[in-house]
Amino acid sequence: MSVWIGIDLGTQSVRAMAVSGDGQVVGTAGRPLTSHRDGPRHEQDPEQWWRELAAATREALRDVPPEQVAGVAVAATSGTILLTGPDGRALTPALMYDDRRADAGRANEAGARVWERLGYRRMQPNWALPKLLWLLQDAPAGARLAHQNDFVNRRLVGHEVATDLSNALKTGVDLIEERxxxxxxxxxxxxxxxxxxxxxxxxxxxxxxxAAAEETGIPAGTPVIAGTTDGCAAQLGAGATRVGSWNSVLGTTLVLKGVTKELIHDPLGVVYSHRAPDGSWLPGGASSTGAGVLSRDLPGRDLDALSAQAAARPGPPASVTYPLVSRGERFPFDAPGAEGFTLGNPADDVERYTAILLGAAFVERLCFDYLDLLGAPVDGEIILTGGATRSAYWTRLRADVLGRPVTLRENAEPALGMAVLAGGDPGRMIRTRAVVDPSGADFTEPYLRFVTELEGRGWLDPAAARHARERTAR
Known part of the structure; x- marks a missing residue:
C-alpha cells in the first residue's frame, strides 16, 4: 500500500497528513506557528516553519512503514516571501501574505502590459513582487528569493529547488509563457x-x-513534488479539477476557485487565475463577506441551535444582510468603501442569523453570475467546503439560492490536495459525503432586490447587475 504525504504550511499552523491510495488518512498531525504583527507588518520566523513541519511529519508518520511512503508535496500561503543566502538559510524574516508595508506603484508601472495580459491588471501592495522590491533596498550580495514552500522544499532535498507557478504568480511570473x-x-x-x-x-x-529524513521522519529518497498555494491545494483536495467545476469555500470569508480551458480576463481585476498542473487555468476570487460576521454580530450564541430554530420556521427568511466582515469588498466587485447593511427588520436573533446566511448565499450566487459574464464555464459540479458546511440548514439554503445541487466531500483539506498532487489517484482518494439538492424554494425576488441595492449604492457595476438579472430570468 502506497502512502502520500501532504503538508499545509499555513499562517497559524502547519498540518501534515499521510493518505493511502484509497483515501484513508493513516496519520495526521499539526503544530502551531507564531506571527509577529504590528500595523501593516506581519512576519514569521522561517526556521519555525521547518521545526514545526518536522515535528508534524514525524508524528503523522509514526505508524506508517517507511517503505510505503511514495511522495510528499507542500502547500503554502500565497504571496509570502523572504530572502535567503546561497545555502538556503534565511537572511530576513518572512513577509507574510498580508504584510502591506510595500508599495505596488513601481511594479504596476513597469509591468502594466504583462499584468493586463495575465488577466489580473494590477498588483496589490501585499503581493510578493512589491514586497521583494521593498526587501531589495537592504539586500546583501548573493541574496535569493524564496517563497514559503521553497524554503522548506530546499531543506527537504538539500539543494536549490525550483519554485512553482502557483506561488510565483504574485511575484509576477508570466503564467502564459511559464517564465x-x-x-x-x-x-x-x-x-x-x-x-x-x-x-x-x-x-x-x-x-x-x-539530513532532512533524520529530522522529519520522511524516508530518505522520497520524491519531493512542487506544490501550490493553499487555495489551489484546497481546490485539489475538494476535487474541483474538471473544466466548469467550482470549489466554493465559505468560512470566515468566501473564496471561489474553478477550472477553465482558457485564461479569463477581468476588466475589474477582481478575478485572477493560477495555472493548473495540466496547463489549464484556475480562476478565482475572494470576497470580504462570510461567516466571520456571525461571531461579530451574534457573539456567544449557539449557532447550531439557531440553525435548528431557523429550519423549524415556515417560509424563506424575510430579511437579508450583506455580511461584510470588514470595510471594503474584493469580489464579485471592487468597492473599498463598501459597508454591510440589512434589508428588512429582523425581529430576533433567529431572523438576524438567517439574514446573514441568506446574504452570504446571495453573494455566492452573484459571484457565479459575474464569472458567467466573464465567459467562465459555471455549469459543472459545485463543491462546497469550509466551516459553513457544518450547518445543514445553510447548505440547503445555498443550494436553493443557486438552484443547483451542491456536493460535500468527506475531507477537503489543503493537506489532502497536496497528498493527491504528490502522486495519489484523485478518483480514489477524494470521497463524496453527500449531494444536496435544492428544495425548490424561490429566491428570485429577494435576490434581485439585493442586486439592485448593491448597484444603487454604486458598488456593483451596472453591467454585472444587468447580467445577474438576465441570468435569473433564463
Whole structure:
C-alpha cells in the first residue's frame, strides 16, 4: 500500500497528513506557528516553519512503514516571501501574505502590459513582487528569493529547488509563457540570478535527503513534488479539477476557485487565475463577506441551535444582510468603501442569523453570475467546503439560492490536495459525503432586490447587475 504525504504550511499552523491510495488518512498531525504583527507588518520566523513541519511529519508518520511512503508535496500561503543566502538559510524574516508595508506603484508601472495580459491588471501592495522590491533596498550580495514552500522544499532535498507557478504568480511570473518576465524585472533592478527556476505544480524537485529524513521522519529518497498555494491545494483536495467545476469555500470569508480551458480576463481585476498542473487555468476570487460576521454580530450564541430554530420556521427568511466582515469588498466587485447593511427588520436573533446566511448565499450566487459574464464555464459540479458546511440548514439554503445541487466531500483539506498532487489517484482518494439538492424554494425576488441595492449604492457595476438579472430570468 502506497502512502502520500501532504503538508499545509499555513499562517497559524502547519498540518501534515499521510493518505493511502484509497483515501484513508493513516496519520495526521499539526503544530502551531507564531506571527509577529504590528500595523501593516506581519512576519514569521522561517526556521519555525521547518521545526514545526518536522515535528508534524514525524508524528503523522509514526505508524506508517517507511517503505510505503511514495511522495510528499507542500502547500503554502500565497504571496509570502523572504530572502535567503546561497545555502538556503534565511537572511530576513518572512513577509507574510498580508504584510502591506510595500508599495505596488513601481511594479504596476513597469509591468502594466504583462499584468493586463495575465488577466489580473494590477498588483496589490501585499503581493510578493512589491514586497521583494521593498526587501531589495537592504539586500546583501548573493541574496535569493524564496517563497514559503521553497524554503522548506530546499531543506527537504538539500539543494536549490525550483519554485512553482502557483506561488510565483504574485511575484509576477508570466503564467502564459511559464517564465519570469525578464524585461519587467530588469527594469525594476531585480537581479536575474536571485530568482529560482519556475516549474508547474506537480513537477518532481528531487528527493528527501538524509539530513532532512533524520529530522522529519520522511524516508530518505522520497520524491519531493512542487506544490501550490493553499487555495489551489484546497481546490485539489475538494476535487474541483474538471473544466466548469467550482470549489466554493465559505468560512470566515468566501473564496471561489474553478477550472477553465482558457485564461479569463477581468476588466475589474477582481478575478485572477493560477495555472493548473495540466496547463489549464484556475480562476478565482475572494470576497470580504462570510461567516466571520456571525461571531461579530451574534457573539456567544449557539449557532447550531439557531440553525435548528431557523429550519423549524415556515417560509424563506424575510430579511437579508450583506455580511461584510470588514470595510471594503474584493469580489464579485471592487468597492473599498463598501459597508454591510440589512434589508428588512429582523425581529430576533433567529431572523438576524438567517439574514446573514441568506446574504452570504446571495453573494455566492452573484459571484457565479459575474464569472458567467466573464465567459467562465459555471455549469459543472459545485463543491462546497469550509466551516459553513457544518450547518445543514445553510447548505440547503445555498443550494436553493443557486438552484443547483451542491456536493460535500468527506475531507477537503489543503493537506489532502497536496497528498493527491504528490502522486495519489484523485478518483480514489477524494470521497463524496453527500449531494444536496435544492428544495425548490424561490429566491428570485429577494435576490434581485439585493442586486439592485448593491448597484444603487454604486458598488456593483451596472453591467454585472444587468447580467445577474438576465441570468435569473433564463
Amino acid at each position: 519570469w518576465p525578464s524585461e519587467v524585472l530588469d527594469s525594476l533592478d531585480v537581479p536575474a540570478e536571485m530568482l529560482p527556476e519556475v516549474v508547474r505544480p506537480g513537477t518532481r524537485l528531487g528527493v528527501v535527503c538524509a
